[in-house]
Structures are given as C-alpha cells and as structure tokens.
Amino acid sequence: MKKKGVAPFKMSTFKEPLKQIKANYELYLLILPTVIYFIIFKYWPMYGVQIAFKDFIASKGFWGSPWVGLTHFQRFFDSFNFWTVIKNTLGLSLFSLVVSFPVPILIALMLNQLLHERYKRFIQTVIYAPYFISTVVLVGMMYVFLSPGSGLINHIIQLFGVEPIYFLSKAEWFKSLYVFSGVWQETGFASVIYLAALAGIDPHLHEAAVVDGATKWHRIWHIDIPGIQPTILILFILAIGNLMNVGFEKAFLMQNDLNASSSEIIATYVYKIGLQRAEYSFSAAVGLFNSLINFVLLVSVNRFVKKINGSGLF
Template sequence: MPAKKLIWLFFEHQKNVYVNDFPKKKGAASQRMNKFKEPLKQIRTNYELYLLILPTVIYFIIFKYWPMYGVQIAFKDFIASKGFWGSPWVGMEHFQRFFDSFNFWTVIQNTLGLSVFSLVVSFPVPILIALMLNQLLHERYKRFIQTVIYAPYFISTVVLVGMLYVFLSPGSGLINHIVQLFGGEPIYFLSKAEWFKSLYVFSGVWQETGFASVIYLAALAGIDPHLHEAAVVDGATKWHRIWHIDIPGIQPTILILFILAIGNLMNVGFEKAFLMQNDLNVSSSEIIATYVYKIGLQRAEYSFSAAVGLFNSLINFVLLLSVNRIVKKINGSGLF
C-alpha cells in the first residue's frame, strides 16, 4: 500500500476518534456541572432547614475549628509577647519531653484505666434501662421512672462531688454509718487511691445513665409495632421479642454511639477528676486533663501542655478511625 494512502487513512482514523469522543467529553463535563449544581438546588429547595443548622455550623467554626490555628504552639517555644508567629520553632521537643517524663506512664495508665472502666460499666446500662422502660405499659408509672432517672443529669458536677464528700465522710457520712452498723470501721473513700476509679465511674453512671437512655428509647420507638404483634401471635415471650426485635432494631444506634464513645476514650472529664483529686489519691486520679491543667495554667508552660493535648487528640482520632473501620467490616455500616 502506498505511503500516502497509509498517511491519509491514519489522519481519517484520528479525525473519527476525535469526532466520536467529543460528545463523550462534553457529556462528562455536563455531568460534573450537574454534580456541582445539585447541592445548590438542594440548598435552594430546603433553605429553611439549612438556616436552622447554620448557627450550629457557625458555632463549630468559631469555637472548634478556628482554635486549631493555635495548635502550632505545640511545636514552638511559645512566648506571649512574641505571639504565634514570633515564637521560635522547637519541632518535636515538647513531645519528646512528655514521653521521657516521669509522669508519662502514670498519666496514660490512669487515663486509659479510668476511661475503659467507665466504658465497660456505663455503656450497656442505658441500653438495659431503655429496653426495660420500653416494656412498661403503665404510662404514668413509666413517666415517673423516667423523671427519677433523668433528674441526676441536671445536677452540676460541683454539686455531685459535694454530695460524694457528704455521703462518704468518715465521720458523718451515711455510707460510713451503715458500715459501722455492721461492725466495720469507717472508710476514708476519697483519700484512698484504690477507691477513686470506682467512685468516679459509678457516680457517673448514676448521673448520666438516665439521660443517655433517651436516645435508645427514641430508636425503640421507631421499630414497627406490627413486628411485636406478629411475634405475640406466634407465641413469643417478652424476652424473645427483646432479643429478636428490639435489640436488632437499635443495633445501628448502638454501633454509632459505641464508635463515638471510643473516639472520646481518652477524654476523661476534667471537672470531676480535678474536684475529687487530693494529695492522697493523686496516684490514681492524675489523668491527662488534670496534668495539662497543672502544666499549662499553673506553671504557664503553654507549649508543653498544648503538645500533651495534641497527643491526646491524635490518640482519640486513631482510635475512632480504627474502630469505625473494624465495625464497618463486621457489620457493613459505620459512622462514615
């Protein structure tokens, strides 16, 4: 075949390819534009809902995301007079100092021990309470029980710790009076390191369990009542209905709240731990939150305390991603 004819066929082929592909490229561009326009259309259609959520978004931007700008002081020797940009960089020096400090393992063990203990004890209790309340048929009695178990949630942490001091006082506390009635000696609960974790966790269960059960009650209310009616017709007992209808019905809610709880595993509440802490129980009560407070505010070592706080947040972030991925592989659905 002559060379000219080969060249002519080549260019004809290229022209056909270009002409055939052009509409596809145009279609792809059109699809991209539609993807961009679709969210705007949704916003215009449901603008009332977006206006309702706008204050929350603004709150998170101002008080959660904007302060992240200050995380850089964890890598600097922060001097207030020089500001963020004027303070000298020190790299990972503060992190290394924390890892090498005498208190590192004590603080990590106390924080993990307290948070894991709290998770194991407090996480299943609201589920059990919600399942039991869901079985109550007498509305007045049900509302009374709900009011009683919800009320402690609205007690401030300061008042709660004050109640612990009153009830557990070795001289005039109700608990020690009961101990003495049975022939025992007064126990200095708040002065003994071995009692700190139990007091912290079980007081938290008493205070927060009732309110935490509201989410599970809402999930139970979304279960189709016809499922229970059909189960009753088939002769299923209450236990069978709870096990085969209620628990599977609230399983997605349980998994999401479990993932969120793991994401906050290292965020043990500062207020109660700090108020319950004293020189006699500090070996068990010194957690990351109280350690950061003492280093950052009392000693004014802002960069070091920021490094410790950032380390804590990174651990929580890794735990959240890991647990979410595991749950997603096992159950097929996760938080994201």
C-alpha cells in the first residue's frame, strides 16, 4: 500500500536533466573547457592545502609528512614581519580600492554621454590600449620615466628648481606609484562592464527625462547610476573578496631594498619564504591564512549588501 502524502519514486527524476543535456549538448560542450580548467587549476590544488598543517618533506609526500597542527600559523603570527606584511597588504589594497574602483564608473558614465561616435571610439581605444601592456613592460616604463638622471618626470621637476626625486627608491612613494599606474593601465578595460550595463538601460527613460526638462547631470544621477547599481554592487563585493590579493608581479618588480618597508606584502613574502627558502609548509600556511581572510570578507560584505539592498552575489 502507498502511504498518503508520499509521492512514489519516479525514474523520470533522473531522465529530465539528461534530456536537457542531450537537447543542449552544444552549450555544455562550450562550457566544458572552463569547467575542466577550474577543476584542474582551482579545485584539485586544494588537495595540497594539507601541507599547511604538516612539516612537508618532499621525499615522504603529502601523506607521509608528519602533522604539526597550527605550528606554522603560530610562527607567522609571532614573526617580526607579521604586522609589517599585514599593514602593507591592507594599506595597498584599501588605497587601490578607494582610488581604482570608482574611476571606471566615472569613465563609463562620461563615455556614455558622448554623441560623436568616431570621437567616442577614439577615446575608448586610447584608454583601453594600456591594458594590453604587460606588467614587466609597465614597470620598465616606470623606471625609465622616473629615473633620477634621465627620466622625463625628473627633468620636468628640475625646470621648477626642485632636486630630482628617487621615486622608486622611496618607501613613501611606493603605494602611490603602484596604485596610479594600475589606474592608468586597467581603468579603460574595467569600464567595459559598466558601458555594457549602461547599454542595457531603456532609452525611453532618457527620452522621457529630456521631455521633462532634465539635464545631463539629472539623467546620470537618476537614470544611469540607478541602472548600473546592481553591477556596481556585485563588482564591489568581488573587489572586497580580493582585498588581500594584491598583485604579486608588479609589487615584486617594483620592490627593492630601499622601499621594502612599504612594498613587502603577503604575496611577495610567500614567494620568498616558499620558493627561495623552500619552506613550503610555512608559505602554504600564510597563503591559507590570506585566503581565509578574503573568504570571511566576501561572505560578510555580501550579507551586509544583501540586507541593505536585497540583492547580493549569492
């Protein structure tokens, strides 16, 4: 006898998803390389996180190495570099977030107001181009332009009777050079997402606003910004989730003994400890600590935004 209120088991429960996959197999094949990429390079490496809790010995492998618990974490917390590395990483990340995050929004809003298509495409090309310059080339350009002896910037400074400044050797200049060079390189490309969001706003809203006598500023404030607000919030949550992931390559290339007090961040510290000194377990522990902070920030900010706005990343 069948019990009341209990639905009988149906094989169709499994057949429906299979039918959908079969009907749309081209789309699943299209996304398959991305899924394989994430499995191989993002999820499978999580297997190696266990070395953060072990005294890893290469000859014994992951399973043969002895467990040491939280010893490496405690060592990092007690090290004299701990507060310097955390302060530099947070300071550089927050400075970059405050300066870099709003600029693409402003650029996108201004480009969206340009009516001359040829001029608009020219401006877009000019501001997009730096994105395709490699980080190595970018830092090389900075060394050339900021050179105290032959750099263009110091030549201009000397015209006003000021002594040449050793920009890349001054710890107090490191954060500004890092952040503003990033703004110059990445702003154009980052604005593409906001331009796409602006393109999705109903043009009839602008037409109605013009009929009512609204100025460009009123239309930007009351139509464009609310229209791209969900995009801004999602990208802001993602930016907070990557707050501690300051780019290693540029920081390492710009780093030297004279600016190390400002340029030593978690990424460069992990590189030096893990690869140069071959302390794999300790560097894994530092990297895991960094990832946990990012995870907590991502979840917290997403929950906060969801309570205020009603929509979040998840």
